[in-house]
Structures are given as C-alpha cells and as structure tokens.
Amino acid sequence: MSALMPVxxxxxxxxxxxxxxxxxxxxxxxxxxPVTPPTDRLVARFLDEVGLSGDEVLGEVxxxxxxxxxxKVAANAVMAGCLPAYMPVxxxxxxxxxxxxxxxxxxxxxxGGAAHLLVVNGPIARELEINAGPNVFGQGFRANATIGRxxxxxxRNICKAIxxxxxxxxxxxxxxxxxxxxxxxxxxxxxxxxxxxxxxEGENVVTAFATECPHYIFNYLSNEPVGILTSIAFxxxxxxxxxxxxxxxxxxxxxxxxxxxxxxxWSKTDVQEFLFTHARRPAADLKRAGKMMxxxxxxxxxxxxxxxxxxxxxxxxxxxxxAGGISCHVAGWAGGRMxxxxxxxxxx
Numbered sequence: 324m325s326a327l328m329p330v331x332x333x334x335x336x337x338x339x340x341x342x343x344x345x346x347x348x349x350x351x352x353x354x355x356x357p358v359t360p361p362t363d364r365l366v367a368r369f370l371d372e373v374g375l376s377g378d379e380v381l382g383e384v385x386x387x388x389x390x391x392x393x394x395k396v397a398a399n400a401v402m403a404g405c406l407p408a409y410m411p412v413x414x415x416x417x418x419x420x421x422x423x424x425x426x427x428x429x430x431x432x433x434x435g436g437a438a439h440l441l442v443v444n445g446p447i448a449r450e451l452e453i454n455a456g457p458n459v460f461g462q463g464f465r466a467n468a469t470i471g472r473x474x475x476x477x478x479r480n481i482c483k484a485i486x487x488x489x490x491x492x493x494x495x496x497x498x499x500x501x502x503x504x505x506x507x508x509x510x511x512x513x514x515x516x517x518x519x520x521x522x523x524e525g526e527n528v529v530t531a532f533a534t535e536c537p538h539y540i541f542n543y544l545s546n547e548p549v550g551i552l553t554s555i556a557f558x559x560x561x562x563x564x565x566x567x568x569x570x571x572x573x574x575x576x577x578x579x580x581x582x583x584x585x586x587x588x589w590s591k592t593d594v595q596e597f598l599f600t601h602a603r604r605p606a607a608d609l610k611r612a613g614k615m616m617x618x619x620x621x622x623x624x625x626x627x628x629x630x631x632x633x634x635x636x637x638x639x640x641x642x643x644x645x646a647g648g649i650s651c652h653v654a655g656w657a658g659g660r661m662x663x664x665x666x667x668x669x670x671x
Contacts, residue, residue, distance in 0.1 A: 358402035369397035372407040382421025386428040395481050403473035411669050413473050419531040419665040426662045430533040431484040434491050435657035437533040438498025444517035445527035448505035455505035457644030460537045471501030496536045511641040512587035520666045527669035533656035543648040548586045556601035564654050565614040571631040572655020579643035579650045599634035603627035
C-alpha cells in the first residue's frame with residue numbers, strides 16, 4: 324500500500340478517479356493544483372524504475388526528525404505527474420536537498436520563502452526532454468514542471484512544510500510550485516555547471532540551489548562582454564539582494580544564447596570575476612538603506628561592498644531561447660550563508 328494511501332482509498336480509486344482526486348485535496352496533500360492519486364501500482368512502478376525498496380532512506384532532515392523514504396518520495400512524484408523515467412532525477416534531487424550543507428529545514432521554513440532551483444546536466448536532460456531552451460523558466464514542459472513539483476510536494480507531505488504552519492513564507496514565489504531547468508550544454512562555449520562543480524564530462528548531475536525567482540536582465544544593444552556583464556552586475560547589486568546579517572548568498576546567472584555569443588569571448592572564470600568585482604554598492608548607501616548595521620563612518624562612501632564574498636558563489640548557466648537579449652539573475656535565498664548549493668550524480 325502507498326505510504327500516503329489508506330486501504331479504503333485504494334478501493335475508492337478503482338471505481339471513481341474523481342473522488343480519488345477530491346480525497347487528496349481533503350487530506351491536504353496537494354499544492355493547490357490537481358494531483359494523480361498515488362496508488363500501490365503506480366508507486367511500485369516508480370520504485371522499480373530506480374531499483375529501490377520502499378523503506379530505503381533517501382535523505383533525512385535532522386532538525387525535524389523527518390526521514391524521506393523511497394516509497395514516500397515515489398508517492399509524491401506520482402502525485403506531481405512525473406513519468407517513472409523521471410524518478411532517478413527526483414531521487415538525486417532529494418539527496419542533494421537533504422545534504423546538511425543545503426539546510427533544507429531552514430530553506431523550507433523561513434519567512435524568506437525560498438524556491439528550490441534544480442539544474443540538470445548530462446545526457447539525461449535530453450533523454451527526458453527537460454527544457455533548456457525557449458521559455459526555460461516558464462510553463463509547457465512536463466519534465467521541468469513535474470520534477471520540480473515533486474520535490475516541493477515532498478516538502479509539504481513528508482517534511483510538513485505547509486504554508487502558515489512550518490512554511491512561514493511572508494510572500495512566497497511561483498518557484499515554490501516548481502523550478503527545474505536543464506543547461507543548454509550544446510550551445511555553451513564553457514564547461515557545463517556540473518563539470519565546474521567537479522563532475523566528469525557527460526555525467527548526469529542535478530544541482531539544487533535555494534533561491535528567489537528569476538529576474539530578467541535586458542540588454543539588446545551591447546556588442547562587447549563589458550556592456551552586458553555590467554547590466555547583469557547592476558541588477559545583482561540592488562539593495563534588495565544584500566542580506567545582512569545573514570551574509571552573502573549564492574547567485575545563479577542564466578545567460579541566454581544571444582548574450583553568450585558576445586560574452587563567450589571570455590572564460591567562465593573571467594565572467595565570474597567581472598561580476599564579483601562590479602556587483603557592489605558603497606557601504607554608506609547600504610547603511611542608509613538599512614542593509615548594513617552601524618553608523619556611516621569615514622571612508623564608507625568610497626568603500627564598495629561586494630554582493631558575494633567569492634566569485635565561485637556566482638554560478639554561470641547557459642539557458643533560454645535563441646532570440647532576444649534577455650538573461651536572468653536568480654538571486655540567492657535571503658538566508659545567505661545558512662544554505663549552500665549541493666550537486667548529486669543521477670544514477671540511472
């Protein structure tokens with residue numbers, strides 16, 4: 324029997340699918356959208372796909388005393404609308420997010436309302452048709468929508484990150500429904516994100532970030548890297564993205580192909596160093612805006628404070644449609660140093 328389903332519901336689902344869906348709503352198992360009821364048969368298919376027994380532990384959230392078993396995760400993947408073939412990515416994503424470095428308890432309970440961005444690299448992205456191209460952060464792609472949704476449903480139904488209860492998000496974001504993309508590796512002049520993080524070329528990898536939602540960066544006119552990257556740096560260094568007293572967050576820059584044609588003259592390290600150097604604000608301005616503690620002192624007008632304290636905290640990903648000079652800044656979660664991204668190999 325499914326980890327979520329009582330015996331009487333198993334029988335109900337066999338005769339009345341609509342009632343099954345309403346039962347899921349009544350139990351509070353949905354994110355507000357319809358779900359596929361996770362019957363024994365469907366959950367077993369998902370477990371078979373990854374060769375796991377239902378009681379195998381995929382991760383733990385120690386502060387909550389929560390254990391995420393394969394059966395429970397599979398049930399939420401079913402509800403999210405995943406295909407069984409997506410299950411290896413879901414398993415790896417859960418492993419990444421339950422790593423203590425990621426600090427899942429904090430990201431799922433904070434008033435800052437983190438979204439959880441998944442970036443998939445490797446051949447599996449193409450095999451599963453995870454979108455890396457036009458409308459990459461938008462609607463219309465089953466793999467993107469349901470893989471991202473599955474981990475969010477797992478947070479709700481297993482970790483009890485329910486809005487107004489454990490999930491104390493002040494505003495929340497659409498990314499709390501789903502936020503999952505692939506990298507457009509075939510277009511990139513640089514090594515993929517996964518290789519930058521120490522994995523071999525061609526390995527299937529998912530990387531999890533605690534973030535806000537994507538912010539557009541428009542620049543149609545610049546024909547040199549400096550112009551485009553200056554636009555990005557200014558967007559990054561808005562007052563809202565400084566998170567004192569929690570310290571610098573990680574940031575993801577999703578560069579569209581049109582911008583990459585220009586910026587690709589530089590190495591990825593050059594791009595990170597430029598953004599690190601230029602995504603800064605005067606200490607005096609930050610103090611006036613209440614983004615730094617203490618009174619304005621001599622030299623604060625000239626002292627520039629970086630948004631991040633290391634260029635490697637700026638992850639560069641190539642993604643998006645081929646037309647339009649529009650890239651995205653995915654700002655880090657307001658928890659700052661309390662969470663760091665984690666990558667996991669996807670075992671097929």
